[in-house]
Structures are given as structure tokens and as C-alpha cells.
Amino acid sequence: MSRPDPAIRVVLIHGSDTGLISERAAGFAKTILGKNDDPFALVRLDSSEIAGDPGRLADEANTIALFGGTRAIWVKVSGNRPIQAAVEAVLAAPPQDAWIVLEAGDIKKGVGLRKICENARGAAAIACYADNDAALDRLIDSELQEAKLSIEPDARALLRSLLGADRLASRSEVAKLCLYALGTGTIDIDAVRAVVGDAGASATDEAVDAAALGDAAGLDKAFRRILGSGTAAFVVANAALRHFHLLHRIKAAAEDGMPQSTAIERYAGGIFFQRKGKLEQQLRIWTADRLLMALERLDGAIFDSRLKANIADEVIGQALLAVTMLARARR
Structure with missing residues (x-):
């Protein structure tokens, strides 16, 4: 998602890890907008607004930005309000300067929006599930690198065991740990025990x-x-x-x-x-x-x-x- 494909204008981000879904949706919207500071370049919608007005999504997608540049239409999909017809209408006539980001929960394979976005040429579906050990290590390393810290092996093992159910929660805990250890150079197991989990x-x-x-x-x-x-x-x-x-x-x-x-x-x-x-x-x-x-x-x-x-x-x-x-x- 670091370089949006112009041929793919609808991206469905779904799964069981709500934190990772929110993080990826926000990151993708930020990538789309780049340095565009037009306040109207990012449009937030709820699926209830689209279900009540099926043409709203296509209208927003094809609106020309006031100051030029790309636009992001970020849709939070919730409840049982169907918006498949609205998404299919956008895919039938894709916008030139906008992307649709659909933030949804867990959707079964071959059903609804997931079926549409996995099968359509101009769409993509990205699943977000609980992080495995390798993904957690990458998350830990990215936060440590930013804080210019290292971590002892036993402290890493303990930290990894306390993370994983939700990406935002995991990132928050690691960021909190880095703030606690700022200036020490290395995080030890005592720091993990003091900060991560129930502490605070x-x-x-x-x-x-x-x-x-x-x-x-x-x-x-x-x-x-x-x-x-x-x-x-x-x-x-x-x-x-x-x-x-x-x-x-x-x-x-x-x-x-x-x-x-x-x-x-x-x-x-x-x-x-x-x-x-x-x-x-x-x-x-x-x-x-x-x-x-x-x-x-x-x-x-x-x-x-x-x-x-x-x-x-x-x-x-x-x-x-x-x-x-x-x-x-x-x-």
C-alpha cells in the first residue's frame, strides 16, 4: 500500500484485528493524500449514509478536488447496511483521481464486499488478523529503531508473549515501553514487567x-x-x-x-x-x-x-x- 496502483481504485481492509484494520486504513489514506493539505481531500462516510443514498459513493469518488490532487473516500462499514451496489457502481466507472478505502470487520470468504473486491479487476481486499511472532518482531523493531533503543533477548520474548491480539494495542504498549526506557539504550526484562500489560x-x-x-x-x-x-x-x-x-x-x-x-x-x-x-x-x-x-x-x-x-x-x-x-x- 506504499504506492497505490492507479488501476485499483477500491480497497477493502477487513478482518478480526480492528486495530490493524484502522492502522492500515489510516496509513493508506495518508499515502493517497501525500502532502495534500486540502481539508476536502479526505471524505469520511459511514455505510449507513451510502445505504440510504446509493449514488453518494460514486458522486464523492468522481468529485474533482477544489485545489487539484488526489482524494480519499474513507468508508467505515458497520452493521447490516448493504452497500455492495454502490461499490459495484464505482467499479463499473472507476474514478481517475480518487481511491475508496473500505474499513470493515470480519467478512467470510465468498460473501458480500469481500467477494466483490477479491474478484473485481479494479479492487483489492486486504485481510487483517492477529499478528504472528514474525509480525510482532517487525512491529517491535520498528518502534525500537525510531526510539534508538535495543532490547535484550529475554525481554523481547516476554514482550512478544504479552502482545498480538490487536495491532493498535500492541503498538501502543511498545511505544509506552520505549518512552519508559528512553535514554537507557537497552530495554531489559524488568522494564517490560514494569510497563507492559496491566501496569498503567x-x-x-x-x-x-x-x-x-x-x-x-x-x-x-x-x-x-x-x-x-x-x-x-x-x-x-x-x-x-x-x-x-x-x-x-x-x-x-x-x-x-x-x-x-x-x-x-x-x-x-x-x-x-x-x-x-x-x-x-x-x-x-x-x-x-x-x-x-x-x-x-x-x-x-x-x-x-x-x-x-x-x-x-x-x-x-x-x-x-x-x-x-x-x-x-x-x-
């Missing part, structure tokens, strides 16, 4: 839960404490993104007829038991549509924080507060 997770969970519950004071207190400890703001943003994906998955399953208790057990069975009460309270506050609004806000903040690293903490802080206000309005 309670403050992040506290900030995320405060945002989801509409508790602005609680968010401010937890967020300030996290930044004061030297942890980067994107660690909280990534945790919030994963949590709101979880809320939306449970809400969508419940709206499709699954009992909410069953949906919680299926999708959040591994969550710390003391958070389950808060999770149930959050599900009473949020609707599926408002969860999509929150996800879009968090997605945008993470993307913007990468483009504006010097004000990343402020960008993410404002997004978390905006999400908190959405929850407070429902309360």
Missing part, C-alpha cells in the same frame, strides 16, 4: 470509561495523570477506539436480535469483571448511531495526531472531550 492500564481504562460515561471531570483527571506519567496521548486514543468498537459490536448484535447479555459475553467475555458494570451502564447511554459518531471522531483524531505530532496531545484531548460531551448529552 487502570489509568487508561479510567479515562476511557469516564469518556464513555460522560464524566468530563473524571476524564480530565485521568488524562492529566496519564500525560504526567510520560505516556503518550495516542495510547488513550487507541484504547478508546478499541472500547467504542466493542460497544458498537455489542450494540449492533443486540439490535439484530441477540440478547445483550449474550452479546456482552461473546464480545467482552475477557474484560476485567469490575468494568462489566460500567460497560452495561455505557450501553444504556449510547445508541449505535452515536457510537459511530464517536468512532469517527476518534478515528479522525488519531489520523490528525499523526499529521500534527507537535500538538498530538491537544488533538486527542479535544476528541476525547467531544466524545464525553456526546455521552453527557444522552445522560
